[in-house]
Amino acid sequence: MNQDQLKQLVGEAARDEVLRLPAGQILGIGTGSTANYFIDALAPHKDHFLGTVSSSNATTERLLKHGFKVLDPNEVDHLPAYVDGADEIDPAGYMIKGGGGALTREKIIASMATQFICICDASKQVPVLGNFALPVEIIPLSKGIVTQELNKLGGTVTLRMSKETRTDLGQTASQPFVTDNGGWILNIAGLKIANPITLEEQINQIAGVITVGLFAKEKADILLVSNASGVSRITF
Numbered sequence: 001m002n003q004d005q006l007k008q009l010v011g012e013a014a015r016d017e018v019l020r021l022p023a024g025q026i027l028g029i030g031t032g033s034t035a036n037y038f039i040d041a042l043a044p045h046k047d048h049f050l051g052t053v054s055s056s057n058a059t060t061e062r063l064l065k066h067g068f069k070v071l072d073p074n075e076v077d078h079l080p081a082y083v084d085g086a087d088e089i090d091p092a093g094y095m096i097k098g099g100g101g102a103l104t105r106e107k108i109i110a111s112m113a114t115q116f117i118c119i120c121d122a123s124k125q126v127p128v129l130g131n132f133a134l135p136v137e138i139i140p141l142s143k144g145i146v147t148q149e150l151n152k153l154g155g156t157v158t159l160r161m162s163k164e165t166r167t168d169l170g171q172t173a174s175q176p177f178v179t180d181n182g183g184w185i186l187n188i189a190g191l192k193i194a195n196p197i198t199l200e201e202q203i204n205q206i207a208g209v210i211t212v213g214l215f216a217k218e219k220a221d222i223l224l225v226s227n228a229s230g231v232s233r234i235t236f
């Protein structure tokens, strides 16, 4: 089974998991390739839910294409569950997220939910977080000072660049990646995150930081993880 097939498998398992929730509730939906498989699998059953709350423009577009109702988070008090992928997850359910740049809205929607249901293939399970570069969304004008502060953590800090290039200036020049919120992203490579709770709090203190892609306070409650033998369900 290739990685896409494993993502599809776990997306289908997540569909079965959320269909066990009482009907008529609102569901939080994450962002990324694994979340996309979940959305596609859930689409034929969308009427089980009153609506959804989305974590990115890309997810909203996909949900609307399938005919899901997408609600403004400000119209919603509480979600029974939030389903999303991860870039890394450790044995306690702490995660690195934001590989696709959606970390801020993901963390907001996750904070509204009783249960965070993380869905991934087994390649995302790690003993210690940090092999995947930790994303930090920032206010663009704070790039210099936030980079200085993040450098003190011991990793290597780089500005995430867009894959798109500009040709309007008569040259090819890559641009900073811009999030749905107008923020930029600094990636911190080379960290070994022994204490995710402390590091999340520490990075949250830096002026100019919007969100760090370390999900310690908003950790996973349930992990559905796929490998060639099937899907395992782990609770934290």
Ligand SMILES: O=C[C@H](O)[C@H](O)[C@H](O)COP(=O)(O)O
Pocket: 030, 031, 032, 033, 034, 035, 084, 085, 086, 087, 096, 097, 098, 099, 100, 101, 102, 103, 106
């Ligand atoms: O910003 C992106 C999200 O945090 C994704 O949930 C994460 O990057 C995992 O994405 P994928 O399922 O595509 O590996």
